[in-house]
Amino acid sequence: MDVELNGETRLYPIAGDPIAQVKSPGLLTGILVARGINALVVPAHVAPKDYAAFVAAMTSMPNVGGLIATVPHKQATLAFCDHPTERAVFAGSVNVMHKREDGTWQGDNTDGQGYMNGVAACGFEIEGKRALLVGVGGAGAAIAYEILARGAAYLAIHDVDAARRDATIARLEGRFPGKVGAGRADPTGYDFIGNATPVGMREGDPLPIEAEKYQSHQFVADSITKPEITPQLQIAQSKGCAIMPGIGMFNAQADLLVDVMTGRA
Template identity: 65%
Template sequence: MDVTLTGETRLFYIVGDPIAQVKSPPALTAILMKRGANALLVPAHVAPADLELFLQAARATRNVDGIVVTVPHKLAALAHCDEPTERARFAGSTNVMRRGADGRWRGDNTDGQGYMDGIAACGFDVAGKTALLVGAGGAGAAIAYEILARGAAHLKVHDIDTARRDRIVGRLGERFPGRISVGDADPSGVDLVANATPLGMRDGDPLPVDATKLAGTQFVADVITKPEISPLLVAARALGCAIMPGAGMFNAQAELLVDRMLGMETA
């Protein structure tokens, strides 16, 4: 179905900094149209210092029905949700916001579900296994929760922002006692190595883990969609590891995002 742009077309934004790497606008617009919605998803490049102004403008624009939130705004955007879901509150972040009929903005976080659904689609089951997660930001917090909720035996979390790391380890430790601890960049001995940082998007970025200590029996997953195969995954694949690129996460959660964009919230 082709887009027919009219004065009745509803708008959704995807906001991030940078934004050129996102694949969401055509993919999610296609799903919206398939569901019969006269709506478009438009990319918005907004610096952190301007996020509050952007969200205020979105509230004032009456034909804006929702916002998909990407790096680095997921943590900050939660404060602008009038009604965050329990999952978003626990993660401390939101990746999708929707204006309700009452004018209140509801927020959810589908990152953890999408990431782990993508990994499962590649044939890896985290239940009973050990994992190292690098990155405790907006996506990382949601992924950490989902790894443990799906039955991982133990999760180690590494982040160079130690205060942020310790917050998520402490919060998850209360919910999943004895199954989470602080980790580092050494991926030795775990079954799943999960990157939830932007490292690898820019030339010259360091790898999020010490790739020399990867083993071919490990499953390695990344959130990065550009490049399609991140430097971490290039190194992992060369060692014989099974991998999931960021596209796997996106594909798995695309329908979930559109559900939330159209107001089909879940607890």
């Protein structure tokens, strides 16, 4: 990757708290370079209390062309997005924005597409299957929508925030009646189990799912990129399950992110 760096280089920050775990700056910069775009994706460690000021600063900088939001800023980013897609509004979060010529932001949530494209690339098709999804925060709500949009027979949702879980179920029920309900951390009886929480990112985290109950016919996915194989995925592998680590999700949506943040989507 031969990156050009001069006064005409456009910047695309990726903001998170923490940020050290993200693998995307190099990958996305590589895609930009391959497309002949003089630009860099740079990590930005931004605490939630500083996020509004950060977005305001990015808005005022003419050489910032877009912004990627990761944990925990995806839901907050929707409030700063002047032109969100219907998918993003449904998910209640935005993970990538493009700054238009008039200084306003247009954005999308590519998490659901990326997650399920990654799962499909691993050879698992969700159509007609029973699914359990743990976590419906910024990424999880988009993933839940995509699971049902791709024809899952039923989706159970578990979230430690019961109000958030129930609000997501209510929205999905309106679009996919009879195919969604509340679940538990117990994976018994499901074909597909997905983790869309950050639990497992830090050493000593509890398991987000009762992973010891996994069975070999199940497919288990995670959204965490570091560590690549989370503790719950390690258990899934030991049980003979097929898996998708979080890097599979990100690789599957990398081109989508570049399309949106450069205004080509």
